[in-house]
Amino acid sequence: SYFDPGTLTRDNTMISPFADPEYKPSLYYYTDAISDHAVRYIREHVASPEKKPFFMYVAYTAAHWPLHALEEDVAKYRGRYDGGYEPIRRARFERVKQLGLISPNWELTPQAGNWDEVEHKEWEARCMEVYAAQIDRMDQGIGRILKALQETGQWENTIIFFLQDNGACQEAIGRTGTWRRPVEPTLPSIPFDAIRTDVRPSQNRRGVPTLTGPFIMPGPEDTYISYGINWANVSNTPFREYKHFVHEGGIATPLIVHWPAGLTRRGDLEHQPGHLIDLMATCVDLAGAQYPVEYHGEKIVPMEGVSLVPLFKGQAINRKTPIFFEHEGNRAVRDGKWKLVAKENKPWELYDMETDRTEMHDLSAQHPEIVARLAAAWEEWAKRANVLPLGAWRAEAKETFSTRTHFTLSSGSQLKRSEAPFIVGKGLKILAEIKSVGSGVIISHGGSAHGYALYIQDGKACFSVRSQNKLQTVVAERPLPQAAGILSVVWSNGTVKLSWNDDVLASADGVPPLTSMPQDSLEVGRDENGLVGPYSEDNIFSGKLGTITIDILP
Known part of the structure; x- marks a missing residue:
């Protein structure tokens, strides 16, 4: 939902869009939220005393289904698509030839759909109006991002890559049914601070069932509809096929590159084919960097793709x-x-x-x-x-998990999900030999949805548990002594106890066992993937670890 997206995360904590202390618009719309956060990032980065380069990955979801848009944007396109598929498709084909975007000898692929046979023409036209409005809103947001770059002095030396991930989507989502909008909500309401993880919501927070089908005009937040194969065929003019396929209609999208300080070619079209994998190679080339062979001592997959920098100079x-x-x-x-x-x-x-x-x-x-x-x-x-x-x-193979109940590990150890302790509904005991006290992660297992981590922060031992996106942290009452010792945690029957040697540092109740196996691997001495605890990505343990043992408790 664009009006109530699930799985939103602020830093490392999942949130409701209506309970975010840092972002409180009068009306939440996901496209605007992405734009607003990008603008905020630019301005905060420039104001920071640390003058470092910045990178932004601005991943709009527009105009992916569902067809959700603000009525003020839909109004701009009212009536524009009443003539049906073929006139729009033909006009677009002639326009791109006129602009020189395609060669005059390109053939137009067959038309999908016959407008004369469409039963619900007003509804069908409305689908395309909402789709256009979604793109319009994204364009507005991109304009605000570019304006922020200009106003902060970043415009000239910021390189912008703009592209789409695939061709138009033909999926028929919510295009059948006989729903009519109820006068009153018919389902129990959902609290506005509750975290939603449903990708396709069955209702809105007020209790209105999700509405689909040709008797429900798309656009409002209680609808869930796509624009279907015929309009996707229009969007993919002049190609055939759609998203999912690797014919041109599924993969051919433009790449627009903008860099005032670095591009001498302005407004030129280049027809050499590129691929998403080329963007990394291009950025590495522009930075004058060398792609690493390993990271934290582990070999990484070699870089694929080639640099597109020659294109910037008119070369092959x-x-x-x-x-x-x-x-x-x-x-x-x-x-x-x-x-x-x-x-x-x-x-x-x-x-x-x-x-x-x-x-x-x-x-x-x-x-x-x-x-x-x-x-x-x-x-x-x-x-x-x-x-x-x-x-x-x-058909993914059925997952298997470790049946071991005792694990002996050391600094740098890593266990895949299938090898890590199976802790669903269980307790555990961790004994960590600390040869020299430092800061950072001692052991982590999981990520931002489910997992646990033992770490030292601000000199104090901490144990964090994430279950169903909720974070609970137990913090020692006093700092650890600067000496070698055994840091232990016992988590059993909803109680967590932190100890240094035989000295209890903290104890807390109300920490239930995990209900799902963590997705991310178990790591000793760091947390590289989704972060379990409220610490930064720079979390490698700065002290020295000895033997780490884990025992599964009933």
């Missing part, structure tokens, strides 16, 4: 290997002008992207040698990239 990309794709069994490889593509469990198709960008003429029968070469290259990449076996994403 130095791409020595093809670009590969796989999503939900749909697969493709792009090598120069050739693109080999297939749907899940379907044969390969071959297209010449220079003469047939909209993939209308399959040349696989005419060039079997090219099909064989590119298919072999794709298979080799798929093996290396852990793509195989295809279809594995459909």
Whole structure:
């Protein structure tokens, strides 16, 4: 929901959008919230005495379903789509040719949907009006972000990459049913400070059931509707296919790069294909940095992709290997002008992207040698990239967990979810040998939703538990002595007891066992993934650890 999004997190704590002490708009709308926070970040960063570079990942969800928009934005588009799919699609096709965005020889793919056969035309047009309004609101927010960069003196030397993650979505969500809006709420209300984790809400907080179908106009917060395949076909003009597929309608999106201080090309179009993986390589190149081989002593996956910086100078990309794709069994490889593509469990198709960008003429029968070469290259990449076996994403294997009840660990130890102590409904006892007292995480298991962590902060031993996104922390009453010793925690039957050697430092009741197994791994001496406790990402233990033992308690 754009009006009541679930799984919101402030720092490391999940929150309700209506109980956020730092952000209290008169009307909560997620697109505005993203824009507001980005603007705030820019202004706070510039005001900080530490003059460091900044990075922002501004990930709008617009215009993903559900079709939620502010009525003032919808009003701008009222009546614009009353003529149906084909006139809009044809007009867009001619417009992009006129602007030079596509070549005049591109073919327009077949039209999806027949407007004359649409039963609920007013509702169908309203779907596209709301979709347009969602994008309009995002545009307004981007404008405010750019204005903040200008007003704070960051405009000239900030590089901006703007792109979309995939093509238009044809999914038919909430497009059937006979709902009518009830006069009064029919379900129990949900407190406004309650944390919602439902991705597709069944009701709003007032108790109104989520409304769908052609008798409910999309837009308000109690609706949950998508715009469907026919409007997605319009959005994808001139390509065919949609999100999920790796034909051009699923993957071809523009990349807009803006950097006044660093780009000499202004307003130029570049048709060399790029991939999302190229953005990291580009940023590393621009920074004059070297991509690391390891992090905290652990080898990391090598960087993929190539730098796009040559494009900024009108030069060719130095791409020595093809670009590969796989999503939900749909697969493709792009090598120069050739693109080999297939749907899940379907044969390969071959297209010449220079003469047939909209993939209308399959040349696989005419060039079997090219099909064989590119298919072999794709298979080799798929093996290396852990793509195989295809279809594995459909049915994940049943998870298995450790049956051990005793664990002996040391600094740097890491246990995967399947190897870590299975603590659902259980208690535990941790004994940590501290050879020299420092600060930071001694042991962490889990992340921002479920988990526990033992750490030292401000000289005091602390034990934090997160269960169903709720954080509870037990803090020692006094600092630890600057000497070697055994720091222990016993968590059993809802009680937590912290001790240093035989000296009890703190005890607290009302800390129930976890109801779900933590997603993140167990780590000794740090917490690299989702943070369990209220500490910073810079949390590596600064002291020296000896043996760490964990025992599962009944």
